[in-house]
Amino acid sequence: MxxxxxxxxxxxxxxxxxxxxxxxxxxxxxxxxxxxxxxxxxxxxxxxxxxxxxxxxxxxxxxxxxxxxxxxxxxxxxxxxxxxxxxxxxxxxxxxxxxxxxxxxxxxxxxxxxxxxMIDVDSIKNREGNFELNTGSPHYVTFVEMLNNYKVFENGNKIRNSASYRQEGINVNFVEEISADQIFVRTYERGVEDETFSCGTGATASALVFLKDKNETSVNVKVLGGNLKVYAEQDGETFKNIWLEGPxxxxxxxxxxx
The missing domain is CATH 3.10.310.10 (Diaminopimelate Epimerase; Chain A, domain 1)
Incomplete structure (x- = not known):
């Protein structure tokens, strides 16, 4: 060694x-x-x-x-x-x-x-207004207001360790719509067991939920550590040609x- x-x-x-x-x-x-x-x-x-x-x-x-x-x-x-x-x-x-x-x-x-x-995403599950999908990692997406002041660690930890997700774990994304072409995302990551400054698969998951049933093919994603952009094409329930872009x-x- x-x-x-x-x-x-x-x-x-x-x-x-x-x-x-x-x-x-x-x-x-x-x-x-x-x-x-x-x-x-x-x-x-x-x-x-x-x-x-x-x-x-x-x-x-x-x-x-x-x-x-x-x-x-x-x-x-x-x-x-x-x-x-x-x-x-x-x-x-x-x-x-x-x-x-x-x-x-x-x-x-x-x-x-x-x-x-990124990989194609076949389905987005709607769990009473919260969403579940896999963008290469499993993600939970929920929309909130005043995300700057939101208790991401506390609420993310609670969802990640709830009965549904305790064993396998899930990444928890809190999303705020800023405008028609921009969202703000904060993510609690399993494995890190804390909020990170950015999560690529989480930004992608959040973007897809936001884009679902809209005619748009891209969205800007603001994260604590900067800015990303997600591109995607919708084909029925499936998202294809998904790209994640950033520095x-x-x-x-x-x-x-x-």
Whole structure:
């Protein structure tokens, strides 16, 4: 096992990740190590850790872990950050394909703005005015007013740990309509078990619920860490050609002893 590893730190609208080039498959995939690396006091700090690995059919593979050390479902902002990292490593020029736990993704980069294609969404379940859907990760979406002052942690934690979701967990999104083409989203993320500055699959889920039954094909999404944009086409109950767009930046790099 390597004693020292090189890491890179990336953030996409304030959603931050430890990035490791694991094409040599030397990284020890141990829960305790990953959890420690993500710790903001005793490690590097991050909402998650992402390994870039080789893939036979695409340019690279994404392996994503939550900050609790457990491998998790798709992370939209993490995917965008990984695309930026792969571009930094000269794996591709301006367009790429990669594989993640939820399947194949296309992506493109233009002046630091990363756009990734998300999986199709077959259905949005209406739970008495609240909504459930899967955009690569499971999401609960509810509309509120005065979101700036809303108790996101308290209410998100309550919903996530309710009888319906306690075992599998769910990400909880609180959404406020700002205008006809912009929403404000705040998300309580399972695995992090706290509010994050941004959640890519959550922004996507919230955007799809907002766009449902409208004639629009895109919406701007304001999050605590900046701004994203979601594009989607509706085909009956299904959403296709879904793209998540926003900035992703390298913050710093270094070496750390395991």
């Amino acid at each position: 390597q004693n020292t590893i090189e890491f890179f730190k990336y953030q996409g609208t304030g959603n931050d990740f430890v990035m490791i080039d694991n094409r040599d498959e030397q990284f020890p995939k141990e829960k305790e190590i990953i959890e420690k690396l993500c710790d903001r006091r005793f490690g590097i700090g991050g909402d998650g850790l992402i390994l870039l690995e080789t893939d036979e059919k695409t340019d690279f593979k994404m392996v994503y872990y939550n900050s609790d050390g457990n491998e998790s479902t798709m992370c939209g902002n993490g995917g965008r950050c990984l695309v930026a990292f792969a571009h930094f490593l000269d794996i591709f020029e301006d367009q790429t394909t990669f594989t993640a736990i939820d399947g194949l993704h296309e992506a493109q980069i233009n002046n630091g703005i990363i756009k990734i294609k 992703a930046k390298q913050v710093f790099k270094g070496k750390i002893n395991l």
